[in-house]
Amino acid sequence: MEFLIPTRTSRPSDDPIFALNTEARARAAAGEAIINATVGALLDDEGRLSVLGSVAQTLREVPPNVGAGYAPIEGDASFLKAVVADVMGQRPEADWTVAIATPGGSGALRLAMADFLDTGQAALTTSYFWGPYRTIADELDRGLATFRMFDANGRLDGADLEHTLSAQIEAQGRALLFINSPCHNPTGYSFDADEWRQLAAIVGRAADRAPVTLLIDIAYARYGQRSLDEAVDALLGLAGRALLLFAWSASKSFTQYGLRVGALLAVHPDPEARRRIRSALSYSCRGTWSNCNAGGMAAIGRALTDPDLRARTDQERAALKSLLDRRVEAWNSLATDAGLRYPRYDGGFFTTVFCADAFAVAARLKEEGIFVVPQTGALRVALCSVAERDIPRLVQGIARHVTR
Known part of the structure; x- marks a missing residue:
């Protein structure tokens, strides 16, 4: 007798990235020389999780009655105000x-x-995207469609985006577009000013025909070479024509992956539209997770608003960004010399190597003790978790199988 509904009977029990990470860690613990370029967490060159000390201290200083209490369903007001200021x-x-x-x-x-x-x-x-986008869609009985990310010049393929977006509007009468930049996961690509303006123009034309919601996933933005302000300034002109959303996360920017603190921002000039949006989102919160981590919001809110604490946090984050930037520089030098094909990469946790038989190549690399994440047409490489001294071996290993 089967108690699960039919659509749930064949679901995998573990996320494939976390499964690869578990295998890599087990082999390393057994004494193998493993390069684990799978999970998106920033490690130092000794393999330890990098944690902003200022934020850790702030968490310890949260009053017990605040951390133990229920937060408002929408979230703590001072935290939300701080997040809005952080983006806007x-x-x-x-x-x-x-x-x-x-x-x-x-x-x-x-x-x-x-x-x-x-x-x-x-x-x-x-067309290259973080796998859980599809998982979230599937869990909600929604779908996920893609447009070709790169044109022949390795830049945003605006023509295919406009064509696919138009087809979606024709098919379903509305559209929700997810764009992850700066520091796209998995490719590492960051839009430049021209690409942000191109995106705004395409979405604006589509929004004249039907309701279009544009979500910018900014989880990695703090580690990019280009300021998020470039995107915000280019896109704010859409407000009122389209709905502009920002998916904000403390996981990477404050090195608090397990704290589970984030926010969704929605920008619209009409107060009545904002009221309806707030009510709908709050209702969904109550029906899904009820409310969020009160202690986490208190600590992150303070890290965003206390001038001395924010200065310390920014300084510590800058040191981590420098660590990552050195890896990016080493990768770009070695990978270019090795003939690897990958998108423009100037910062962020990941890069992606184009590879026709990615799953077979990843399996062979795993036999050599190099763990990367395969996807259709590419290998995701999490430089955030690879020591700088291991990058030559990483590049050489990939090049042996991709360029031969």
Whole structure:
């Protein structure tokens, strides 16, 4: 007798990235010389999780009654105000912004899928994408469609985006577009100013025909070479024509992956539209996770607003970014010399090597003690977790199988 509903009977029990990480860690613990370039957590060159000391201290200083209590369903008001300021700065459009607390960036993505698409409809994203986008869609009985991410010049393929977005509007009468930049997961690609303007123009034309929601996933933005302000300034002109969302996360920017603190920001000039959006998102929170980590919001909110603490946090994060930037520089030098094909990569946790038989290559690399994440047409390489001294072996290993 089967108690699960039919659509749930064949689901995998573990995320494939976490499964690879578990295998890599077990082999390393057994004494093998393993390069584990799988999970998106920033490690130092000795393999220890990098943690911002200022944030850890702030967490310890959260009063017990605050950490133990229920947070408001929408999230702590001072935390949400701080997150809005973190993204919007002093722009007047901050007053147009609704913010709802979520368990990490994943919670923000889930809210968007649940409330801006109907059952059976599909979100749209780049052809290379973070695998859980599809998992979240599947869990909500939504779909996930893609457009070709790169054109022949290795830049945003605006023509295919516009064509695919138009087809989605024709098919379902609305669209939800996920864009992850700066520091795209999995490719490491960051849009430049021209690409942000191109995106805004495409979405604006589509929004003249039907409701279009554009979500910018900014989980890795703090580690990019280009400022998030470049994206915000280019996209704010869409507010009122399209709905502009930002999926914000403390996981990477504050090195608190397990704290599960995030937020979804929605920008719209009409107060009545904002009221409806806030109500719908709050209702979804109550029906899914109820409320978020009160102690985590208190600590992150303080890290964002206390001037001395914010200065310390920014300084510590800059040191971690420098660590990562050295790895990026080493990778770019060695991978280019080795003839590897990969997108423009100037910062962030990941890069992606184009590879026709990625799953077979990843299996062979695993036999050699090199763990990467295969996907259709590419290998994701998490440089965030690879010591700088191991990058030559990593590049050489990949090159042996990809360029031969």
